[in-house]
Amino acid sequence: MKFYAEKFKKIRELKRISMQNVADTADISRVSLWAWEKGQRTPSEANIRALAKAINTHVTEISDLKPVKETMIKDFSKPVQSLLEIASIDSGKRDQTMQHFKQQIDILDNKLYHASTIINALISSLDTAFYIKDTNNRFIIANNSFLKMLT
Numbered sequence: 001m002k003f004y005a006e007k008f009k010k011i012r013e014l015k016r017i018s019m020q021n022v023a024d025t026a027d028i029s030r031v032s033l034w035a036w037e038k039g040q041r042t043p044s045e046a047n048i049r050a051l052a053k054a055i056n057t058h059v060t061e062i063s064d065l066k067p068v069k070e071t072m073i074k075d076f077s078k079p080v081q082s083l084l085e086i087a088s089i090d091s092g093k094r095d096q097t098m099q100h101f102k103q104q105i106d107i108l109d110n111k112l113y114h115a116s117t118i119i120n121a122l123i124s125s126l127d128t129a130f131y132i133k134d135t136n137n138r139f140i141i142a143n144n145s146f147l148k149m150l151t
């Protein structure tokens with residue numbers, strides 16, 4: 001993974017965004033940002049994405065990271081494709097299409113439920129503290145080991 005420090009700094013300066021503003025928006029320290037801009041350290045993937053968001057640019061402009069795809073799970077492709085086909089419904093087939101639509105939603109809901117159950121079980125069973133934050137640095141999930149560490 002490469003971070004293009006000079007390019008990041010140039011874009012930030014062209015947009016007249018201060019280091020402090022970027023640090024506050026990306027929820028990082030100004031010292032870390034300074035070290036990243038000087039090329040002395042390399043930010044993590046999550047931090048690179050946060051930096052791109054903070055200066056309102058695409059992640060590929062400041063790194064060799066690929067964009068995050070909306071959905072990367074192959075199992076969802078058939079239900080999603082069926083949902084996209086709904087846009088071209090013929091009024092004569094409305095009831096049949098709506099029934100098919102409901103079935104595809106039920107399949108998708110079932111797969112999501114099972115996937116989330118497995119993920120939650122795996123995370124809960126970890127002895128190591130584990131948590132996930134969203135791009136706004138809010139906790140999405142944390143296991144018991146992490147919660148015990150906080151108390």
